[in-house]
Amino acid sequence: MNSREIIQKIRESGHIKIKYGVPDIDGILRSKYIHKQKFLETAENQIGFCDVVFGWDSNDACYNNTEVTGWHTGYPDAKATFDISSYREIPWENNLPFFIADFSEDKKYESASCSRSLLKRIKKQCEEMGFKAVFAQEFEWFNFRGTPSEIYETNFQQLQPITPGMFGYSDLRTSLQQNYVNELFDLLEKFNVPLEGAHTETGPGVYEATIIYDDILAAADKAFLFKTAVKEIAYRHNFTATFMAKWNTRLPGSGGHIHQSLWDKTGTSNLFYSDGKHPKNTEILEHYIAGQLACLPEILPMVAPNVNSYKRLGHGDWAPATLTWGIDNRTAAIRVIRGNNKSARTELRVPGADVNPYLAMAASLASGLYGIKNKLKLTIQETKGNAYNESEKGVLPRNLAEATKKMAASSIANELFGADFVHHFTKTREWEWQQFENEVTDWELKRYFEII
Numbered sequence: 001m002n003s004r005e006i007i008q009k010i011r012e013s014g015h016i017k018i019k020y021g022v023p024d025i026d027g028i029l030r031s032k033y034i035h036k037q038k039f040l041e042t043a044e045n046q047i048g049f050c051d052v053v054f055g056w057d058s059n060d061a062c063y064n065n066t067e068v069t070g071w072h073t074g075y076p077d078a079k080a081t082f083d084i085s086s087y088r089e090i091p092w093e094n095n096l097p098f099f100i101a102d103f104s105e106d107k108k109y110e111s112a113s114c115s116r117s118l119l120k121r122i123k124k125q126c127e128e129m130g131f132k133a134v135f136a137q138e139f140e141w142f143n144f145r146g147t148p149s150e151i152y153e154t155n156f157q158q159l160q161p162i163t164p165g166m167f168g169y170s171d172l173r174t175s176l177q178q179n180y181v182n183e184l185f186d187l188l189e190k191f192n193v194p195l196e197g198a199h200t201e202t203g204p205g206v207y208e209a210t211i212i213y214d215d216i217l218a219a220a221d222k223a224f225l226f227k228t229a230v231k232e233i234a235y236r237h238n239f240t241a242t243f244m245a246k247w248n249t250r251l252p253g254s255g256g257h258i259h260q261s262l263w264d265k266t267g268t269s270n271l272f273y274s275d276g277k278h279p280k281n282t283e284i285l286e287h288y289i290a291g292q293l294a295c296l297p298e299i300l301p302m303v304a305p306n307v308n309s310y311k312r313l314g315h316g317d318w319a320p321a322t323l324t325w326g327i328d329n330r331t332a333a334i335r336v337i338r339g340n341n342k343s344a345r346t347e348l349r350v351p352g353a354d355v356n357p358y359l360a361m362a363a364s365l366a367s368g369l370y371g372i373k374n375k376l377k378l379t380i381q382e383t384k385g386n387a388y389n390e391s392e393k394g395v396l397p398r399n400l401a402e403a404t405k406k407m408a409a410s411s412i413a414n415e416l417f418g419a420d421f422v423h424h425f426t427k428t429r430e431w432e433w434q435q436f437e438n439e440v441t442d443w444e445l446k447r448y449f450e451i452i
Contacts, residue, residue: 017035018034019099022114027356047082049079063431064431066424089190102117131263132264134216135213136214138255139208140353141243145160145239161203164204188229192222197210206251219361224356246352256355259346272345285336286377287372287375289325289378290377292346295367301425302360304355305356305359310400320350322394322395325378325382366416370416403429408423
């Protein structure tokens with residue numbers, strides 16, 4: 001359906017309301033219900049949405065170090081624009097109509113704080129270079145018994161995974177939670193977030209799912225909605241799902257790997273595919289990998305945005321902190337999957353499940369295009385063994401503070417995303433680190449309370 005047909009369908013529907021949402025800087029869905037008539041009046045124009053969504057953190061604490069909005073501006077409404085093509089129905093809400101909106105028509109927020117607008121800009125650059133970007137994201141996440149309120153009441157001290165033990169690719173564990181697994185597959189399909197596959201990962205109560213690939217913006221929309229949808233479906237079973245990068249010191253972290261390929265503008269020829277007659281990497285693929293490896297240390301907070309993100313990197317959690325690549329090598333930062341014309345791609349394995357998909361995909365594509373624009377040579381040799389041990393090839397910043405400081409001073413980051421975005425985003429990450437530094441942790445109490 002085109003936009004006019006979708007709007008007419010809403011007009012004729014039996015629903016009296018619709019739901020729409022915007023992504024904040026952390027990739028959290030901030031949403032509203034509005035009357036159907038309000039939607040029809042604003043669908044082809046703009047609608048007000050309080051800009052506090054760009055002025056607070058994931059816990060609704062207002063930033064005191066950013067300029068886009070704050071107490072100094074009075075938190076006015078920003079002008080959101082519906083993306084009518086994002087229309088889908090929420091099957092667990094009586095097929096309620098749903099739309100994604102962004103701030104791409106409000107210049108104040110488009111350049112500095114709207115992550116979906118940033119991805120749209122990078123996508124446009126890609127198309128102007130004659131390429132079509134096809135992406136998909138896969139997620140690992142842990143599932144626990146109980147509602148969020150019940151888990152909060154125990155101060156997160158009695159977390160009970162929905163299944164026990166370490167049992168990756170388990171037929172038994174998916175059978176044990178068959179209703180949940182079936183609902184994930186079936187309801188996400190109806191929600192237009194179709195899964196290519198799902199299975200248990202190694203760890204108690206952990207699953208992995210891969211979303212079917214699509215044009216990069218649609219892929220990011222699906223990844224963004226996947227995380228919220230999984231949480232809502234989990235609630236239906238009295239479960240709580242977490243996409244933390246690492247929730248337990250002794251258990252593997254949760255990845256948010258990004259699969260990516262570039263095609264010609266017609267979408268018929270995969271430019272990462274080298275046929276059997278030419279088994280080596282294509283020139284474009286090598287430039288793309290070289291660009292990502294060159295840029296990754298400069299823009300790391302976009303794919304490792306939280307304090308917790310760095311607890312997963314470089315510790316044997318299938319997430320290397322080295323600047324490495326390899327053919328079908330899951331220990332490398334970039335895994336190259338040769339495949340065929342349809343499936344040849346790279347997999348960036350650094351992102352955790354905690355990422356904002358719009359920012360992570362924008363970072364991936366922009367850095368790959370940087371390599372192509374500058375014809376960067378892939379001077380880093382392929383890793384054929386354990387990439388965790390290859391620190392001589394370069395390593396990533398060790399924590400959010402170090403990574404943020406590097407990005408804030410990076411000329412590459414400013415070139416890729418613009419000074420307005422880099423300034424605002426790095427200020428939000430500085431805030432995140434400050435919140436962590438100000439807290440007294442259980443680790444400190446256990447270590448120092450009696451002995452010191």
